[in-house]
Amino acid sequence: MSTATLDIEKRKLFVPKLRFQEFDKDWRLRSLGEITNWASGGTPPKDNPLFWNGDISWISASSMRGIIYSDSELKITDAGLKKGSKLAKKGSLLILVRGSMLFNKIPIGIVAKDVAFNQDVKSIVVDNNSTSEFILNWFTAFESKILNMVTGTGIGAGKLDLQDLKTLKILLPTLPEQQKIASFLIAVDEKIRQLSRKKELLEQYKKGVMQQLFSGKLRFKDENGEDYPDWEEKKLGSISNIKKGKQLNKIELTKVGLYPCINGGILPSGYTDNFNTLENTITISEGGNSCGFINFFKCKFWSGGHNYSIEIINLNKTDNNFIFQLLKYNQSEIMSLRVGSGLPNIQKKDLNAFLLKMTSSIKEQQKIANFLSSIDIKIESTNKQIIKIQTFKKGLLQQMFI
Template sequence: MIPALRFSKFKSEYLPKIIDEIAKVTSGGTPSRAKADYWNGHIPWVTTSQINFKDITAADEYITDLGLKKSSAKLFPKGTILLALYGQGITRGRVSVLEIEATTNQACAAIILESEDVNTRFTFYYLQSKYEDIRNLANDGGQKNLSGGLVKSLSVVLPSDVMEQAEVADFLTSVDNKISQLIEKHCLLKDYKKGVMQQIFSQQIRFKDDDGNTFPEWNTHELAMLSESGISNGVFNDPKKVGKGFRLINVKDMYKGDSIEYSELTLLDLEPKLFEKNKVKYGDIFFTRSSIVPTGIAFSNVNLSEKEDITFDGHLMKISPNKKLVDPLFLAYYLRSYAPRKALVSRGKQSTMTTIAQDDIKDIKLNIPALKEQQKIAQFLQSLDKKINAVNEQIEQTKLFKKGLLQQMFV
C-alpha cells in the first residue's frame, strides 16, 4: 500500500488502522432549550453546521457549566476531530478539527486520538480524502445517517513513520492556508468595491477628464427616458420548446455574475418573427418582474455579448440604453447600487409574491453624470471586477490542486 504521490525521502510501510484501535469515539448532547440557565454561558457548543473541513476556533452558541452538567454534552479537548454524523445536504461525512475546548451536539462524532504513532492532522486529511466513501456508508432510513459504530469501524491507512505523517499534514495545511489567504483577499476586494461604489454613486468621489478638469454636474433622468425604446417584456418560456433554438436570458441569469454569461444561457425554439420582436442587443439591461422576497424584485443584469441569437424570458423587463446618453456598463453598475435598488424595491407590489411592472419603474429618477465620466466610472469598476474574478479563479484552481493532492497522497 503506497500512495501515488509521496515525499521521496520516506520509505516506511503504509499500514491500515481501525479508528477504534487508535482513538476514542463518542458524541455530544444538547442541553434543554427550555432551561434558560443552560445557555449563553462561556462553554463553546458546536453543531454540524460548523463542520466544513476547517479548524473550529469559536462556536455559534455557548452553554453554561450547569448546562454541561445537566445534559449529555461533553467537553472535548483541543485537537479532537469532529465528524458530522448527519446534517443538511452535503454536511454528513464532513470533518473539522477543534482548535479550542468545546462541547458538541449529538450529531457530531468526536474522534480523540490516543496513539502517539498517529498524527491528528494526517488523520483529519485522510478522512477528508474519503469524504464520499464515508457518506456512502450511511444507514438507510428517512434520513441517511452515520453512526458512532460506523465511525469506529473506519479504516485509516497511514505510514508507520510518524514524521512522514507530519510532513504530509504540514504540506496540506500550507495549501489550506493559501486558500484561506486568497479567500480573505477576495472578501477584502469585494468589500472595497462595495464601499467605493457607495462613494462614487453618492458623488463623494468624482472623476476628472484626461486633462485633469472636473466633469459637469450630474443630471436627473427618468429610467424610461434612458432607453431607446421604453421598457418591454419578453417571450413566453414554453417548456415544450426548451432545448433548441435561440439563446434565452432567464430570471436565474439576473443573479449570476456582473454580466450575463452567454455560454450558460438555455435554448428556446421561437418563430423568427417573435424572435426579431424580442431580440437582445449588446448593452441591454434586464429586470426581474417578480420575486418571492421583496428585495429580489427588479434585480438587474446586463448583456455584454455581441451575439445575434439572444432573446429574453417574459418574467423579465428590458431596456435598451440610449448610448448617446448612458453607458450600458455604467448603468448596470449604478442600478445595483444602494439608492437605485432602494427606489426600485419600494415600487414592488406585495401579495403572495412581490411583483413590479413597466409603469412602476419607468419614472424612477436616476442621477447620471456626463457620458465620459460614466465611462471612466465603468472602466474603474470593471477593473476591480477583473481583480476580484482573478482572485476567485486562483481560489478555484488551488482548491482543485488540493483535491488532486487528497486523491494521490492517501491510499
C-alpha cells in the same frame, strides 16, 4: 506468475500513486473505529439565561464553515457546559452527522481551541499513531463515498450513522509520513485561506466604495476639476427596454454550444446554437429561487422564459456597465419586488417603475463603472486563483490517499 511477483503486485495496492520519496513502508489497513474515539455533544436548555452568552464557543451546523473551528456566534457558560454540552479539545476533529448540509458536503474540521458542540456534531480524537490533520484530509479525499452513506429525506433529515462511519476502512502510513502529508496539505489550505480572505476584503472594499459613490458622498470631478451635474431619479423603464425571454425546452439545450441559455438562474442552464440577446446585456431573474438576481453577460446569449434582459435605449447617454453596478448596489431592493406565495416572481411593471438615483453625465457614469469594474477584475482574478489551487489540491488528494 511466481509467488514473489504476486506479493509485489499485492503490495502496490497498499501504496499511493504520489508519495514523498523518503518513505517506502507499506500502509496499514485499519478501520476508522480502531484508531479514533467519538463523543456526542449537547444543547443546554435555551430558556435558561444562566447557560448562554458566556465565553465558550458552541459549535453547531451553522458554525461549521471551513475546516478550522474556534469561534461561533452562540456561546455558552461553564454552567451550560456542565448542564448539557461537552468540550472538544484543541487538536480534535468535529464532524456534522445530522442536518440538511449533509446532502451537499461533509462538514468536518479541526478544533483550533477548546470548544463546546451540540448533539448534531461528533468529536473525533485520534490515537497516538495517527494525526488529526491526516484524518481530516482523508475525509476530504473520500467525501463523495461518505456522502453516499447519508440517509434521510426532507429538510434537516440528512443523517450519517456513527457505526457505519466507524467501520470505514482506512489505509494509514507511518506517523512521520502522515505528518509530512498533512504538513504539505496544510500549506495548500493556508494559501486557499489567504486568497479567500483577500477576496473577502476586496468584496467588502467594493461594497463600501459603492455606498459612498451611489449615495453621493464620493464624487468624481470633470476634466476641469469641476463637479458634474446633480444626480436625479429615473425609472428603469425610462432608460431601458425590459424584455422577458422565450422559453426553450430542455431537449433543445446541450452541455456545449455557441451561446449560453440564461433561464433566470445565476449560471447558464445549458447551451444553444441560437441567441436572442446581444452581448453586454444586463439580466434580472424573473422567478424561482434566484428571483431578482442581477447579472451582466458580455457575450451573446439566449434569454429564457424566466429571465428579463435590460437593454439600454440610448448608449450614448447611459452607460451599460454603470446601470449594472447601480442595480447590483440596489440588489436587495430589487429582490423586495418579489410577489407570490409559492415560487416568487417579479412583475415587469414593477421593474419598469423601479427608481434609480443616478448621474445624467455619461462621463461620470463611465468613471464610476470603470472604477468598480477594476475591483471586479481583481475579485475575479483572485477567485480564479482559489479555484485553481482547489483543483490542484483535489488532484493531490486523489493521488496521495488510497
